[in-house]
Amino acid sequence: MTLSDLLTxxxxxxxxxxxxxxxxxxxxxxxxxxxxxPFRQSLTFRELDQRVNQACHxxxxxxxxxxDVFNLHLPNCPAFLVLxxxxxxxxxxxxxxxxxxxxxxxxYLLEHSGCRLxxxxxAHAHTLHRCKATSECLRKVILCDPCSENPGAGSFESELRQxxxxxxxxxxxxxxxxxxxxxxxxxxKPKGVMVxxxxxxxxxxxxxxxxxxxxxxxxxxxKSIMSGYFRNPxxxxxxxxxxxxxxxxxxxxxxxxxxxxxxxxxDMIKRSGENVSAGEVENVLQQHPAVxxxxxxxxxxxxxxxxxxxxxxxxxxxxxxPAELIAFCADKLAKFRVPGEIVIQQSLPKTSVGKIQKHLxxxxxxxxx
Numbered sequence: 001m002t003l004s005d006l007l008t009x010x011x012x013x014x015x016x017x018x019x020x021x022x023x024x025x026x027x028x029x030x031x032x033x034x035x036x037x038p039f040r041q042s043l044t045f046r047e048l049d050q051r052v053n054q055a056c057h058x059x060x061x062x063x064x065x066x067x068d069v070f071n072l073h074l075p076n077c078p079a080f081l082v083l084x085x086x087x088x089x090x091x092x093x094x095x096x097x098x099x100x101x102x103x104x105x106x107x108y109l110l111e112h113s114g115c116r117l118x119x120x121x122x123a124h125a126h127t128l129h130r131c132k133a134t135s136e137c138l139r140k141v142i143l144c145d146p147c148s149e150n151p152g153a154g155s156f157e158s159e160l161r162q163x164x165x166x167x168x169x170x171x172x173x174x175x176x177x178x179x180x181x182x183x184x185x186x187x188x189k190p191k192g193v194m195v196x197x198x199x200x201x202x203x204x205x206x207x208x209x210x211x212x213x214x215x216x217x218x219x220x221x222x223k224s225i226m227s228g229y230f231r232n233p234x235x236x237x238x239x240x241x242x243x244x245x246x247x248x249x250x251x252x253x254x255x256x257x258x259x260x261x262x263x264x265x266x267d268m269i270k271r272s273g274e275n276v277s278a279g280e281v282e283n284v285l286q287q288h289p290a291v292x293x294x295x296x297x298x299x300x301x302x303x304x305x306x307x308x309x310x311x312x313x314x315x316x317x318x319x320x321x322p323a324e325l326i327a328f329c330a331d332k333l334a335k336f337r338v339p340g341e342i343v344i345q346q347s348l349p350k351t352s353v354g355k356i357q358k359h360l361x362x363x364x365x366x367x368x369x
Contacts, residue, residue, distance in 0.1 A: 002197040003088035003178060004052075004170035011049035019045045022078050024147050039147040041078060048082070050165035055086035057163040058156070062117055062140065066091030066171060069180065071110060071118035071138075073097045073128055077146035079156055083119060087179070088197060091172040095180045095192075099123075101352040103130040105190075110138050112231060113180050113192060119144055119156060174198040175222040180230050184355045192230030198223035212252050212262050212275070217245040250277075267358070269298035270305040274336045281339060284332045285310055288325060290318035295348055295356050296339065299365060310339040311361055313348055 010019075020043040027036050043051070064070055070087070072094055074080045080096075087094040095113045097106055099120075110118070110131055118128050118141050128141045144156045151157035172178070174197045182190040202224045204217065219225035225245040228236035239246045250262040267278040278296040285294045292315040298306035312325065322342035329338045349360040 001201065002170055002172050002174055002176075003085060003200060004172065006201070007045075007049055007052065007085055007089075011045045014045040016044045016046060018042050019048050020078060020081065022076075022146075036147075039149075043078060048085070051082045051160065052085040052089055053165045053168050054160045054163035055082050056090050056168040058159055059083075059086055059090060059092065059117075061163075062142075064090065064092050064117060067093065068117075069093045069095050069113050069115050071095050071097060071113075071115040071128075073099060073101075073106070073118055073120040073124055074144060074146075075099055075121065075124075077121075077144065079119065079144045079146050082160075084179075088172065089168050089170045091170070091176060093177050093180060095182075097182075098352050101127065103127050105352055107131040107134065109182055109190060109192075110135055112190075113182075116140075117142065121146065172197060174201070175227075177227065184351050184353060191232055191235050194227045194230050196222045196227055199226060212250050212277075214265055215247045215249045215251050215259075217247065218243060219245065267296075269296075269308055271298070271301075271308060271336055272304045276308060276337050281308065281310065281329065281333065281337055284329050285312065285325065285339075287332075288320070288328050290314050290320040291325070292316075293348060293356075295358055295361055297358055297362050297365070299362065299369075307341065308337070308339045309341045309343060309365065311343045311345055311348065311365075313345055 022039075022041045024039045026038045059070070070083075070092065072080055072083055074096075084094055086092075095109065095115055097109055101109075106127055109115075114137050116137055116139055118138060120128050120141060121144050125141060125143060128138075132138045132141055142156050143152070143154070145151035146157065148157070176196060177194045178197050178200070179195040180192040181195055182192050184190065199222070204219055204224050217225050220243070221227045221240060225240070228240060239248070248265045250265050250268065251259045252262055253259050263277040263279040269276040269278055276298075278298070281296040282294055285291050285296070292313045294310055294312045296308060296310050299309055301307040310325065310329075314320065322344065325342045326339055343365070349357040351357060
């Protein structure tokens with residue numbers, strides 16, 4: 001079964017039952033003196049199925065076919081859902097992106113995925129147009145007008161009304177890719193997770209027992225687990241081995257049989273033969289009243305495997321010496337877990353969604369060694 005099959009079956013089963021209710025409250029946009037009015041839209045199962053058919057006709061008119069990738073640079077709105085199911089019905093692939101992404105971040109995702117077409121709103125179009133100016137693959141940016149009863153001429157919603165809502169024969173099967181979901185890129189360049197129809201419809205998980213171990217998932221690639229990373233066979237080979245998906249997350253099972261997340265595997269530091277969780281050290285540093293945020297990383301050390309370095313941003317108006325922070329940690333941690341060095345910075349590099357990019361911190365520190 002595919003996502004398209006599922007929608008077709010539910011449209012036949014539930015027909016005029018409400019499927020989606022989308023509401024937006026009135027607000028001041030900041031770019032206009034006129035407040036933006038509230039908006040409310042509902043779709044039944046049958047209406048959604050018909051709009052997906054219309055979107056298939058529209059995408060085809062724009063040259064999108066089976067296997068082609070298009071970008072959804074959209075906030076939460078009905079157009080996102082319609083285009084997602086349209087990709088499934090066409091056999092195409094949608095690649096969603098965060099509307100807060102910078103042009104550099106977005107540009108990499110567009111080029112790596114080979115996106116030919118992108119959908120966005122006027123509020124977020126400037127980022128895509130900057131990307132398009134230097135892109136080798138993106139050829140068109142289409143504006144959506146999701147919060148209007150009378151969408152602007154040329155908008156996706158306006159063009160959708162001109163399309164036939166006749167049925168569309170889905171050529172995909174459950175093992176076909178329908179989406180590329182990029183990782184946050186906190187430890188390296190973002191990797192594109194290839195998601196199939198079956199991945200959306202099936203899930204399962206198994207984890208290691210006893211001592212801290214990596215959470216792994218047993219399954220069938222392309223069905224119960226992802227089929228791999230898009231255009232990245234090395235990363236795919238490192239996480240998919242013998243029918244197991246190695247998540248890179250470490251956990252501990254307690255005496256009651258519950259599992260507690262410990263840290264990302266890449267955030268485990270090897271010091272003098274001992275495993276040190278960077279997150280555990282970060283939690284202690286965060287307890288100091290002068291610390292606003294921090295990141296703990298391991299750097300190569302000829303004698304101790306890796307040295308522990310804490311990179312700290314102080315709260316406004318606070319001043320503290322690195323030695324004081326090291327002593328603070330020594331009072332709360334085993335000796336082998338105590339940072340050997342504290343670096344104080346004005347800020348930490350982050351992704352568009354606020355995740356600290358430790359690989360950039362590590363590269364910067366190594367460059368000054």
